[in-house]
Amino acid sequence: MTRSDDALYQRLFKASPGKVLVLLPEKFEIIAVTDEYLRATMSQESDLVGKTLFEVFPDNPDDPSSDGVKTLAASLQRVLSMKTADIMAVQRYPIRLRAGGYEERFWSPVNTPVLDNTGAVEFIMHRVEDVTKILQDENIESLNEPNNRLAIQDIMIRSKELRQTLSKLQEYEARMRTCERLLSIGTWEYNPRTGDLNWSKEVFDFYDVSNCSSPSNLDEYFAMVHPDDRENVRAIYKTFSNEDAPQILFEHRILARDGRARCIKGVGERHTSPDGEIVVGYVQDITSSITTRDKLTRAEQLLRLAGEKAHLGGWRIELDSMTVFWTSETAAIHGMPVDYAPSNIDEATQFYAPEFRPMVEAAFEQCVQEGDAFDIICQLLCPDGRRPWVRAIGEAESNEQGKIIAVQGAFQDISVLQEAQLRADEKERERLNILESISDAFFALDQQWHFTYLNQQASQLLNRCADDLMGKHIWTEFPEARGSQIEQQYKKALESQKTVSFREFFEPLNKWFEINAYPIPDGLAVYFRDVTREHEHQERFNLISKATRDVIWDWNFAMDKVWWNDSITELFGYSPSELEPGPESWTRRIHPEDLEEVVKSIHEIIEGDKDYWKGEYRFIKRNGQIANVVDRGFVVRDANGKATRMVGSMLDITERMELELKLRESQKLEAVGHLTGGVAHDFNNLLTVILGNAEMMVERAVDKELQVMAGMIISAATRGADLTSRLLAFARRKPLNPKLTNLNERAEALQRLICRTLPENIEIDISLANDLGVAEIDAGELDAALLNLVVNARDAMPGGGKITIETNNILLDQHYAERHGEVAPGEYVMICVADTGVGMSTEVFQRAFEPFFTTKSVGKGSGLGLSMVFGFTKQSGGHISIYSKPDEGTSVKLYFPRVQRTQQVRCQPLPALLPEGNDEHILIVEDDLLVLQYLERQLHFLGYQVTTVSSGPDALRILAAQNNIELLLTDVVMPGGMNGRELANIVRETYPSLKILFTSGYAENAIVHEGRLDPGVELLGKPYTRLELANKVQQVLRG
Known part of the structure; x- marks a missing residue:
């Protein structure tokens, strides 16, 4: 309410007719007063508002019998306690005059409560009617006259009677409210003529609605009814209205504001009032009753269902009349109709099988006489011939004097249970038979550690009779087990209810036992066996x-x-x-x-x-x-x-498999070597002739075109010879001529050779060890190997980079040797060629040493460069390692065994001119006619006498016949049963001063052992150029 609305309300209240005060219930303080009340009491508003009623209207001090305050206080207390209006008897009120003194007036007060939403008294309306004029009669001259006193007396008597009647009504109303509260009853009133519907406070409570939202007519009430009940309620009211029935009865559900349904029962009757016919009645909240009724119904259904499913019935016998009562299930158990009951106890007893009747009769008689309850199991003999097993339970019922007046109890068909028990007993017997037949020993203990069962195997292993141990305490019978793992594990199994398994040596029996202990409902089951052996x-x-x-x-x-x-x-x-x-x-x-x-x-x-x-x-x-x-x-x-x-x-077998892999690789190389050797011998013979004749054509041809063609032949033959040489090197079949070599000198020589040929965008860096040791290797082959590595490094850096050549002394220990198979531990000299190029992928890295494998385009590489380096290093007793990753470059390290000699052999430069002979006599032994003819022409051209033969025996005959031969030039591999080495051995013994020079495209094992030429052996490898031939012959002759 707004402030302006409040002011309007105040003005309306003050101007309303009637003498009214508004009081607060606590101290009866006046908070509002009408103008008419102020005029009647000749007061100002400020004289009354804010003061208590008894301050404003005290008793007349001049009249000791005045009891107005006391009477008013009692009325107000009744209003507070009963929350209903209270009509007081006519009271004399002394009104204080402005001029002083009092004027006595007769007022009829009514005190009415104003309740809040909770039902508590919020205000009290105190309204008075001035009846002074009514009590005064103009024809009566004085109040002291007898008639006037009688009139006053009559009014007072009627007023007293009215108060008594009001008090009774208020008392009745209080009792009604108590009944309504305790029984959840509320009253209602309906006016069919106006359609008005009124409720008592209790109806609002259990309908769960507020005063302002209560239905004012029947349609609004029907809207509150549960949708499933609404049409039925309408029909009931329609019948009541149309047939002028004196009473209406209804029962339905309503939906409370919390969504729960409440059950309502109501009744109404027609009444006639001065304003016409009305219907007055009450409604009651029967939700709890309905719930209880439903629970009782469900309980009865469950009890009946339990009886049917469990075959359980009840019975009772009244002893004074010997009347027998059976439930329907009891009758069904006996094979009788559900409504059957025996006419007497003898008839009931006849249903028991003859062998059980005496037991049943004795138990019943004992219960009747002494009150002893009984619980027996027996068999019935039903009319249809069945013999069900039943359990009969009975107890006595006594009256207040202790006299037994009835016996009642339960009756259950336990045929299924009994049959199950019989099967269980049979299974128990089978279980015991199994326990006796198993190979394991077994015994059972109860919760107090007493033996409850032992099989025969347990008796044998424990050396004790089962009958002697049954019921005995295990720790008493076997005190040696106290404190052992046996006791600890058994207790653990029992306390944790988990299986334990363990082995233990039991000294008194001198045996090892494997024990499994399993918790069971009544103790412990133990399986054990002798595992001593x-x-x-x-x-x-x-x-x-x-x-x-x-x-x-x-x-x-x-x-x-x-x-x-x-x-x-x-x-x-x-x-x-x-x-x-x-x-x-x-x-x-x-x-x-x-x-x-x-x-x-x-x-x-x-x-x-x-x-x-x-x-x-x-x-x-x-x-x-x-x-x-x-x-x-x-x-x-x-x-x-x-x-x-x-x-x-x-x-x-990891290492073994790695060794086997290496062995297979070695065997593969061996096979390649054999193949290469066979090819190289014939191939180099051909290349020797081709290369030598082509060189002569270059020298003698006048035609420039023929010279160019001869040059192309020389180039092709040289490439073929190089290819053969690389194959032999990879297969470790190329004869080496090892000498003490300083790797630093070879690196410096290589630098001088290549620095002028490398592109400008490639830098070369040499890092040489100061105290580098020496290795016994073929220096020429080392140069070829290093050159191959440098060329590969150059090709790996098309955009430029850096090549590093490094030397150092290295110690390869036993651990390194074990991880790298063919490596022998010891001191090595190492030379490394590294680049900053593109590096190798994993696939390329794994195939790096594979013959003919190359990543270069067609015609750019043979795929034998690294293979030759690998073969040369291994043939020299060394080790090669390679490291490479994409975009991280490649590093190749060659390790050669370090020798403990300081003298060094330097390679002498070869003369640039073709050295000529001085008519020395040379015997040529060659089985290949083309090579033989080529050698003969070349040596004649160089100024030598030449004699040729094609076999070893022929050579020996020539040597025997001629004594001026200074040099034997023989092929190593020849048919006819005598090879070049065998020929040389005979010649050395017979003609020790005769110089010998071997020539071969593939020497194999005749003059090469462990990859090295035998001591004192001179070899001219095929194919060779005229210069190489001339130099070698001169070197041997001058030797």
Whole structure:
């Protein structure tokens, strides 16, 4: 309400007719007063508002009998307690005059409560009517006259009667409100003529609506009714209205504001009032009654259902009349109609099987006489011939004097239970038979550690009779087990209710036992067996597993556990304690690509009839590395052939496989060597003739075009010779002429050779060790190898970069040697060629030394460069390592064994001119006619006498016939049973001063051993140029 509305309300109240005060209920303080009340009391508003009623109207001090304040206070208290209007008797009020003194007036007061939303008294309206004039009669001269006193007396009497009647009505109203509250009843009134509908406060409460939202007519009330009940309520009211019935009864549900449904029951009657006919009635909240009724109904249904399902019925016998009462289920159990009941106790007893009747009659009689309850199990004999097992329970009922007046109880068909018990007993017998027949020993203990059962095997192992132990305390009978693991484990199983399994040596019996203890509802079940022999075998097995480096494993199928020896740590890095207990400790570490096949193969052995299994697979180490293993296992089976255990060993064959791989590579190289040697011999013979004749054509041809063509022949032949040489080098079949060589000098010579030929965008850096040792190697082949590496480095840096040549003394230890197979530990001199080029991919890196493999375009490379370097290094007793990654460049290191000699042999420069002979006599032995003819012409041209033969025996005959031969020039490989080396051996013995020069395209093992020329052997390798031929012949002759 706004402030202006409040002011309007104040003016309206003050101007309203009637003498009215508004009081607060606490101290009856006046908070509002009408103008008419102010005029009647000749007061100002300020004289009254804010003061209590008794301050304004005190008793007349001049009249000791005045009791107006007391009477008014009592009325106001009744209003507060009963919350209804209170009509007071006519009161004399002394009105204080302005001039002083009092004027006595007769007022009829009414005190009416104003309630708030909660039903509490918020204000009290005190209204008075001035009846002074009514009590005064103009014809009566004086109030003291007898008639006037009688009139006043009559008014006072009627007023008293009115108060008494009002008091009774108020008392009745209070009782009605109490009944309404306790019974959840509310009253209502309906005027059919006006359609008005009025409720009492209680109706608002249990309808859960406020005063302002209550229905004012029947349509609004019907809207509150639950939708499912609404039409029925309308029909009931329509019948009541149309048929002039004196009473209406209805029952329905309403929906409260919280969404829950409440059940309402109502009644109404027609009444006639001065204003016409009205309908007055009450409504009651019967929700709890309905709920209770529903619960009772459900309980009865459940009880009936339980009786039907459990075959349980009730019975009662009244002893004074011997009347027998049966429930329907009891009758059904006896095979009788559901409404049947025996006419007397004798008839009821006849339903029991004859062998059980005496027991039943005796139990019933004892209950009747002494009040002893009974619970017996027996059989009935039903009219249809059935003999169901039943349980009869009975107890006595006594009156207040203690006299037994009835016996009542329950009756249950337990045929199913009894049959189940019989089956259970049979199963128990079977169980005991099984326990007696099993190979394991077995006994059972109760919660107090007493023996409740022992099988025969347990008696034998414990050396005690089962009858002697039954019921005895285990720790009393076997005191030696006190404090042992046996007691600890048994208590653990009982307290934790978990199975325990363990092995223990029991000294009094001198036996090892494998024990499994299982918690059971009434104690402990213990299975055990003698494993003394097995334990001894296990001890021996453990000793063996510790003595071997192989990984030993033991798979127990019954427990699904795998045991590993300590070698699992040494070989693969796993601690046994960190491994899973079951076979997953193995399967989780098998390489994923091998897992399925390995697991399948081992299970085929386990589930089949074979006892031996072998598998080769990859196993993942703790550090993530992959090991190749060979695994062998042996299956242990029981008497029935069932696999119970598998024991095996695992061997790491990674190193062996690597060695086998290297061996296969070596064998492959050996095969290539044999192939290359066979080809090289004939191929080099051809190249020798081609190359020599082409050189002569260049020298003698006048035609320029012929000279160009001869030059092309020389170039092609040279390339062919180089290709053959590289193949022989890779296959380690190229004869080497090792000498003490300083790698620093070879690196400097190489720098001088290549620095002028490298592009400007490539820098070369030489880093040489000061105290570098020497190696015994073929310097020429080293130069060729280094040149190959530099060329490869150049080609790997098309955009420019840096080439580094480095030398150093290196010690390769035993650990390094073990990791690199063919390397022998010791001191080495190392030369490294590194570049900052494009590097190699993993695929290219793995094929770097493979013959004919190249990443260069067609015609740019033979694919034999690195292969030749590899072969030369290995043939020299050295080691080669290569490091390369994409965009990180490549580094190739050559290691040669360091020799402990300081003298060095320097290579003499070859003369540039063709040296000529001085008519020395040379004997040529060559089986290839073309080569023989070529050599003969060349040597004649160089100024030598020449004699030619094609075999060793022919050569010996010539030597025997001629004594002026100074040089024997012989091929190494010749047919006819005598090769060049054999010929030379004979010649050295017979003609020790005769110089010998070998020539060969492939010397194999005749004059080359371990890749080196034999001491004192001079060799001219095919193919060769005229210059190389002239130089070599002069070198040997001058030798």
